[in-house]
Amino acid sequence: MPRHVVATTTEIPAGTRKLVTVRGRRIGIFNLNGEYFGLFDRCPHQGGSLCLGLTTGLVEAPEPGTYEYSRRGEILRCPWHGWEFDIRTGQSVTDPESIRARSYQVEVAGGTEVIERKLVAETVPVMVEENYIIVDV
Amino acid sequence: MLGGAIDCDLHPSVPNLRALHPYMTDHWRDIIVQRGLSELESIAYPANSPLTARPDWRPEGRKPASTLDLVRTQALDPFRIGTAICNCLYGVQLLFSEDMGAGMARALNDWMVAEWLDKEPRLRASIVVPVQNPELAVDEIERLAGDTRFVQVLMLVMGDMPLGKRLYWPIYAAAERHNLPIGIHAGSSYRHPVTPLGWPTYYTEDYAAQAPAFQQALSSLICEGVFSKYPSLKVVLLESGFTWLPAHMWRLTKFWRGLRMEVPWVDRAPADIMRSNVRLTTQPCDAPPDRAIFQRLLDHMGSDELLLFSSDYPHWQFDGDEILPDGLPDGLAKKIMFDNPRATYARLTETV
Amino acid sequence: MNVQVAARPTVQSANASKLAIADGDIHPQRNSYKDLFPYMEQRWIEMAKTFGSRPRQAYQAGPAYPKSQPNASRRDAWPPEGGRPGSSLPFLRQQLLDENNIQLGILNPTGDNGASFQNREFGAGVAQAMNRWVEAEWLIEPRLKGSIVVPYEDTEAAVAEIERWAGDPRFVQVLMVTRTANPPGQKQYWKIYEAAAAANLPIGVHAFGFGGYPVSGSGWPSYYIEDMVGHAQSAQSFLASMVIEGVFERIPNFKMVMIESGFAWLPSLAWRLDKIWNRLKVETPHLKRAPSEYIRESVWLTTQPMEEPQPREHVLDALDWIGWDRLLFATDYPHWDFDDPTQVLPMPLPEQQRRDFFFNNAMKLYRQA
Numbered sequence: 001m002p003r004h005v006v007a008t009t010t011e012i013p014a015g016t017r018k019l020v021t022v023r024g025r026r027i028g029i030f031n032l033n034g035e036y037f038g039l040f041d042r043c044p045h046q047g048g049s050l051c052l053g054l055t056t057g058l059v060e061a062p063e064p065g066t067y068e069y070s071r072r073g074e075i076l077r078c079p080w081h082g083w084e085f086d087i088r089t090g091q092s093v094t095d096p097e098s099i100r101a102r103s104y105q106v107e108v109a110g111g112t113e114v115i116e117r118k119l120v121a122e123t124v125p126v127m128v129e130e131n132y133i134i135v136d137v
Numbered sequence: 138m139l140g141g142a143i144d145c146d147l148h149p150s151v152p153n154l155r156a157l158h159p160y161m162t163d164h165w166r167d168i169i170v171q172r173g174l175s176e177l178e179s180i181a182y183p184a185n186s187p188l189t190a191r192p193d194w195r196p197e198g199r200k201p202a203s204t205l206d207l208v209r210t211q212a213l214d215p216f217r218i219g220t221a222i223c224n225c226l227y228g229v230q231l232l233f234s235e236d237m238g239a240g241m242a243r244a245l246n247d248w249m250v251a252e253w254l255d256k257e258p259r260l261r262a263s264i265v266v267p268v269q270n271p272e273l274a275v276d277e278i279e280r281l282a283g284d285t286r287f288v289q290v291l292m293l294v295m296g297d298m299p300l301g302k303r304l305y306w307p308i309y310a311a312a313e314r315h316n317l318p319i320g321i322h323a324g325s326s327y328r329h330p331v332t333p334l335g336w337p338t339y340y341t342e343d344y345a346a347q348a349p350a351f352q353q354a355l356s357s358l359i360c361e362g363v364f365s366k367y368p369s370l371k372v373v374l375l376e377s378g379f380t381w382l383p384a385h386m387w388r389l390t391k392f393w394r395g396l397r398m399e400v401p402w403v404d405r406a407p408a409d410i411m412r413s414n415v416r417l418t419t420q421p422c423d424a425p426p427d428r429a430i431f432q433r434l435l436d437h438m439g440s441d442e443l444l445l446f447s448s449d450y451p452h453w454q455f456d457g458d459e460i461l462p463d464g465l466p467d468g469l470a471k472k473i474m475f476d477n478p479r480a481t482y483a484r485l486t487e488t489v
Numbered sequence: 490m491n492v493q494v495a496a497r498p499t500v501q502s503a504n505a506s507k508l509a510i511a512d513g514d515i516h517p518q519r520n521s522y523k524d525l526f527p528y529m530e531q532r533w534i535e536m537a538k539t540f541g542s543r544p545r546q547a548y549q550a551g552p553a554y555p556k557s558q559p560n561a562s563r564r565d566a567w568p569p570e571g572g573r574p575g576s577s578l579p580f581l582r583q584q585l586l587d588e589n590n591i592q593l594g595i596l597n598p599t600g601d602n603g604a605s606f607q608n609r610e611f612g613a614g615v616a617q618a619m620n621r622w623v624e625a626e627w628l629i630e631p632r633l634k635g636s637i638v639v640p641y642e643d644t645e646a647a648v649a650e651i652e653r654w655a656g657d658p659r660f661v662q663v664l665m666v667t668r669t670a671n672p673p674g675q676k677q678y679w680k681i682y683e684a685a686a687a688a689n690l691p692i693g694v695h696a697f698g699f700g701g702y703p704v705s706g707s708g709w710p711s712y713y714i715e716d717m718v719g720h721a722q723s724a725q726s727f728l729a730s731m732v733i734e735g736v737f738e739r740i741p742n743f744k745m746v747m748i749e750s751g752f753a754w755l756p757s758l759a760w761r762l763d764k765i766w767n768r769l770k771v772e773t774p775h776l777k778r779a780p781s782e783y784i785r786e787s788v789w790l791t792t793q794p795m796e797e798p799q800p801r802e803h804v805l806d807a808l809d810w811i812g813w814d815r816l817l818f819a820t821d822y823p824h825w826d827f828d829d830p831t832q833v834l835p836m837p838l839p840e841q842q843r844r845d846f847f848f849n850n851a852m853k854l855y856r857q858a
Contacts, residue, residue, distance in 0.1 A: 081394070300707065341773055384807070385754070
């Protein structure tokens with residue numbers, strides 16, 4: 001499975017995201033507390049640019065009138081109709097089994113490893129001392 | 138048509154307010170006589186409007202459906218009804234005074250027992266509750282729930298507030314506690330105009346407006362979380378029409394997908410909640426003239442458990458004995474007449 | 490019952506082949522009252538500055554059902570140069586018209602446009618200014634056509650406004666909303682419909698409005714989702730009133746477009762109206778035909794927000810039952826419940842049907858063909 005270097009870790013601090021293009025596909029890379037996740041930038045609903053949406057937390061309710069708010073920043077809402085997606089898994093909140101955003105495996109590797117593994121780095125210059133975000137596309 | 142069907146919407150009428158006097162407290166009887174209160178008939182069914190009673194169901198000199206004899210000879214016997222659920226629409230829920238409303242409701246329910254349920258084993262009834270005050274409504278449910286011939290709690294589709302609002306929840310809690318469905322019937326207490334656009338000119342519009350009112354009632358019940366809080370509560374829409382249901386399922390579900398955060402206790406698709414917790418009676422049907430379209434629409438509903446057989450007697454919804462909507466597949470007709478009502482009204486299987 | 494996988498909608502070839510399409514509902518947005526001042530009389534400028542709009546709703550800033558997203562808009566529709574979504578003609582050209590090859594876009598300037606102000610005279614003044622603003626700043630784009638904002642609760646002023654713009658071919662519609670202060674079929678509104686019909690303009694009835702009554706016959710719901718879903722019910726009430734009061738019978742050539750209210754509710758309402766009209770005929774001797782006949786002949790609907798049954802193909806039944814010639818594609822740009830023309834239908838349509846749905850029906854109705 002081709003692995004592409006898309007950015008350095010310093011470009012995407014915790015709580016931020018970056019949109020990258022790999023093999024013609026726009027992918028949003030999100031940093032949740034030091035972990036990276038990749039989502040296809042296309043909402044499964046009507047094709048809106050999902051990764052431009054707001055990130056928020058998960059609102060749940062054990063019963064009407066009681067709000068439990070957790071996982072701030074881990075839920076992505078499509079900028080169009082507001083459908084909620086779990087950034088970690090791509091699953092929608094309303095229909096986790098049947099509606100999901102396409103997600104991509106993301107890993108982090110140091111510059112030396114990138115060079116040794118001959119990973120594809122189309123637009124990102126690879127330096128030994130840097131850490132890189134690699135997407136499995 | 139098969140005999141023994143369960144008719145889920147039949148309307149005995151109160152001949153006049155005097156008929157309830159024996160069932161009132163001395164206080165209320167004297168008060169209403171002294172004040173000259175003579176009638177509680179709602180404008181929802183004007184006395185001589187064609188819809189209010191079929192011509193052959195209008196006896197000379199008497200109110201339609203006002204005696205047991207009329208109901209037996211015009212409905213129960215000719216349609217071979219096995220069991221009929223009486224939903225009395227006398228306007229006790231329309232009074233502004235909460236206490237008077239409660240007093241009248243009590244008298245109405247006691248009249249139903251003495252003059253109808255005690256005398257005709259085929260009859261069951263809904264508890265008419267004074268929705269003006271949810272606590273008093275709960276009192277009435279508690280008072281009567283022990284009589285298993287009461288199989289439902291009756292409310293009207295339009296009242297002071299949308300039916301899902303929390304202030305009504307004590308009623309739903311009591312109903313769920315006693316395994317009683319909530320029956321929501323067409324009609325209004327006219328606290329608001331029946332449309333969001335004001336008071337319509339024609340009665341024709343008033344009656345047409347009931348269908349959108351039911352749609353909004355469903356939105357309210359679901360979005361407020363009544364079925365999250367009371368998951369085993371069943372709600373029966375009475376005289377609501379049902380061909381509007383798929384469109385409403387689609388729209389409410391679509392918007393929920395984007396707006397779930399506002400109502401996070403709605404944890405499954407509204408269409409699924411409707412299929413599990415909501416039932417609708419078959420008259421009026423509002424069907425298309427084309428049978429194939431009707432059958433396709435039934436497919437859209439996505440469940441064969443939704444519909445409950447009803448006559449809506451004495452309202453003029455059909456001619457002759459065409460009491461079942463035309464074009465129902467055979468298996469479904471049987472389910473509508475027997476299985477679905479039994480599954481909805483647990484008390485029916487106890488006493489039938 | 491398991492929810493069927495929401496299959497990714499098939500991309501229509503419309504975008505790929507750049508089929509010309511018509512958009513039945515676009516919302517030009519002013520940034521503030523100041524945008525209207527060049528077009529407003531001085532006394533109304535003072536009124537706007539001092540007392541504001543005062544529609545029949547609680548807050549100065551907007552409805553007491555807060556929207557789900559700022560300005561009720563797509564988050565990617567904020568113009569790069571600044572301003573609110575829908576306020577920039579260049580950005581709208583690029584993001585909406587060019588991107589989707591829209592050759593006919595109908596502008597519906599809803600929202601704080603004077604029509605439901607408590608002060609009717611002021612409202613009429615603002616409505617007039619809105620039309621001048623649209624004419625000066627939006628209709629310079631030839632692909633866009635305007636809907637005349639009318640202060641419909643003031644019949645005389647509304648008629649005057651229709652007559653003011655009736656001869657201008659860049660205005661193709663008269664704009665009302667579904668929640669009027671009284672049922673719209675009532676006598677006090679008839680002159681508006683007569684004026685529109687005389688000018689050969691359909692009335693476009695857009696979701697929303699603040700007539701002052703609760704949004705349901707049972708009072709005010711709690712939630713924005715109920716307000717949004719409720720537009721289908723308001724539209725049903727609006728349509729029922731127009732039919733039963735005999736507006737279509739009385740005014741030949743009167744045409745109406747229901748905008749942004751959904752459409753799947755229509756067949757059932759038509760069947761219900763037929764049944765109840767027939768039963769209660771004695772009440773409405775002025776009606777010479779069945780309600781469904783008037784509807785079939787004189788009512789169109791925009792398709793946004795598109796219905797989303799599961800399976801999605803069920804929506805094609807609803808479209809069949811309504812009649813494919815009655816439907817006008819719309820995006821509702823820049824609002825969040827936007828429909829993308831390439832994604833909006835669950836399957837590609839036969840060629841003729843596709844052209845009618847996306848273009849020809851609107852061109853014919855708005856007399857652009």
